[in-house]
Amino acid sequence: MRTPFISANWKMNKTVDETVLFMKEFIPLVKDTKGVDIVIAPPFTALQTAFSLLKDTNISLSAQNVFYEEKGAYTGEISPSMLTEIGCSYVIIGHSERRQYFNETDEIVNKKIKIAQKYGLAIIMCIGESLAEREAGKTMDILKKQLINGLKHISAENIIIAYEPIWAIGTGKTATTEQAQEAHNFIRGELRSLYGKTAEEIRILYGGSVTPDNIKALMSCQDVDGALVGGASLKADNFAKIVNFKK
Numbered sequence: 001m002r003t004p005f006i007s008a009n010w011k012m013n014k015t016v017d018e019t020v021l022f023m024k025e026f027i028p029l030v031k032d033t034k035g036v037d038i039v040i041a042p043p044f045t046a047l048q049t050a051f052s053l054l055k056d057t058n059i060s061l062s063a064q065n066v067f068y069e070e071k072g073a074y075t076g077e078i079s080p081s082m083l084t085e086i087g088c089s090y091v092i093i094g095h096s097e098r099r100q101y102f103n104e105t106d107e108i109v110n111k112k113i114k115i116a117q118k119y120g121l122a123i124i125m126c127i128g129e130s131l132a133e134r135e136a137g138k139t140m141d142i143l144k145k146q147l148i149n150g151l152k153h154i155s156a157e158n159i160i161i162a163y164e165p166i167w168a169i170g171t172g173k174t175a176t177t178e179q180a181q182e183a184h185n186f187i188r189g190e191l192r193s194l195y196g197k198t199a200e201e202i203r204i205l206y207g208g209s210v211t212p213d214n215i216k217a218l219m220s221c222q223d224v225d226g227a228l229v230g231g232a233s234l235k236a237d238n239f240a241k242i243v244n245f246k247k
């Protein structure tokens with residue numbers, strides 16, 4: 001049984017004050033929600049405040065990125081121990097925006113996963129194809145390459161995969177349930193080749209224009225185990241509706 005997993009990815013949104021307002025509204029809306037792992041990934045500057053507000057709730061904290069070294073002269077970067085110290089249990093690695101704007105390669109993603117795992121962080125590893133790649137019929141090749149290279153010499157422990165077709169992110173254009181299930185089923189197959197039976201336990205999230213209106217249909221797909229939600233996670237009532245998709 002894979003417990004549904006719903007995570008907010010706030011990206012570069014919300015100051016500390018805005019984070020406080022969100023949490024005050026959101027926490028009561030999901031306090032009775034059971035059987036769903038709920039995670040929020042605020043920007044670095046709001047993590048500590050978020051953690052103090054989320055203590056003793058059913059909501060966990062994620063960072064949106066981490067650096068692949070433990071410490072040292074890496075101006076502007078954040079290490080895994082800095083994240084665990086302030087209460088992060090998860091970290092998003094390899095988001096397409098990081099791959100696209102910050103030149104993160106599969107090799108960098110692999111190094112980041114390695115160190116995050118060493119520090120006991122659970123990893124939300126993002127993969128996904130661009131529109132041009134989908135139109136050229138290369139979707140499965142891209143997903144396979146990102147999985148194999150990103151997970152090289154990595155155990156299955158604490159790994160969550162997020163399938164996020166780039167053409168669906170922030171565009172309002174969600175993958176159809178057929179497209180999502182096809183990709184998720186393919187990813188599960190690749191995970192089976194890497195990890196054998198353990199692949200059945202790995203959660204595969206869908207991301208890309210998830211809303212309160214489409215979450216139910218997406219979650220009805222056999223291999224869709226949750227969602228990574230950007231835009232629709234910025235408003236507490238909207239995100240609560242997504243988290244409470246079963247109700």
Ligand code: PGA
Pocket residue numbers: 009164168169170171172207208209210228229230231232
């Ligand atoms: P979106 O973003 O929900 O705004 O499409 C999802 C993501 O990038 O994780």
